[in-house]
Amino acid sequence: MTDGTDLPAWAAILTALFVVAGAGLTLIGSLGLLRLGSFYQRLHAPTLGTTLGTGGILIGSMIFFSALGTRPVLHEILIAVFVTVTTPVTFILLVRATRQRGTDLPPPSPPEKNTKDLAH
Amino acid sequence: MSATILVWALVVAQTFLAIAMGCAAFRLLIGPRAQDRILGLDTLYVNAMLLLLTFGIRTGSTLYFEIALVIALLGFVATVALAKFLMRGEVIE
Numbered sequence: 519m520t521d522g523t524d525l526p527a528w529a530a531i532l533t534a535l536f537v538v539a540g541a542g543l544t545l546i547g548s549l550g551l552l553r554l555g556s557f558y559q560r561l562h563a564p565t566l567g568t569t570l571g572t573g574g575i576l577i578g579s580m581i582f583f584s585a586l587g588t589r590p591v592l593h594e595i596l597i598a599v600f601v602t603v604t605t606p607v608t609f610i611l612l613v614r615a616t617r618q619r620g621t622d623l624p625p626p627s628p629p630e631k632n633t634k635d636l637a638h
Numbered sequence: 639m640s641a642t643i644l645v646w647a648l649v650v651a652q653t654f655l656a657i658a659m660g661c662a663a664f665r666l667l668i669g670p671r672a673q674d675r676i677l678g679l680d681t682l683y684v685n686a687m688l689l690l691l692t693f694g695i696r697t698g699s700t701l702y703f704e705i706a707l708v709i710a711l712l713g714f715v716a717t718v719a720l721a722k723f724l725m726r727g728e729v730i731e
Contacts, residue, residue: 530640534647537692541651541658544688548658551665551681557674560665564681567658567688575651575688579703582644582695593700597691597707601684604714608680608721615724616673 529585533578540574543567557616561609568605573598648696655689676720683713 543566550563576594583591662685666678687709694702719729 525640525644527640530644533695534643537651537695538647538654541654541688541692544685545654545658545661548661548681548685551678552661557671557677560674560677564662564677564684567681568684571688572684575691579691579695583700586698591700593703594691597687597703597710600707600710600714604710608714608717611718611721611725612673612676615721618725619671619673 525582525585529581533582533585536574536578536581540571540576540578543574544571547571558613561613565605565609568601572601645696648692651692652689652696655685655692659685659689672724673721676717676724679720680713680717683709683716687713 547563547566547568550566551560554560554563576598580591580594659682662678662681664678666675666682669675669678687706690702690706690709694700694706723729
């Protein structure tokens with residue numbers, strides 16, 4: 519299944535450590551997205567996954583493929599740079615759209631009230 | 639021994655990421671307003687990308703890395719387009 523049989527022990531342990539830490543931080547961020555109260559609070563939670571979670575898993579992947587190929591494999595930096603640059607841009611746009619849409623109120627009036635208003 | 643540690647760590651990490659994807663999908667379904675759903679979709683994209691990276695470590699092939707890069711690009715474009723739609727009511731003006 520995996521080519522980890524001919525991997526040195528230090529590389530396997532480091533990869534395991536980084537990958538589990540990154541996945542755990544991503545899980546914490548997603549749980550925060552599920553449980554926090556308002557939209558502006560929820561906006562902070564997934565950034566834990568996009569920064570530390572992505573960084574941990576990418577560092578684990580870099581260590582694994584470098585030890586497997588006995589040469590430095592650095593193309594994971596591409597994903598890290600891209601995610602780090604794009605996440606603030608998307609969240610700034612999202613917050614701007616939310617501010618323009620108004621306060622964090624429940625959705626507008628249900629349809630049966632509208633039909634009653636139309637009937638009057 | 640080292641292979642066993644790595645396989646178990648990857649199983650644990652994939653379980654964590656699958657639960658995280660479930661949380662994001664739940665927020666995508668129940669989100670009270672549209673921006674909550676967009677936030678859930680963005681988190682779902684990032685979690686799927688990380689899950690593909692762990693698949694790549696597990697199989698030892700670099701093919702998954704390119705799929706993860708494409709998912710990151712498409713997720714950014716989709717979230718920006720949706721936020722722009724919420725802001726203006728149209729994507730391209």
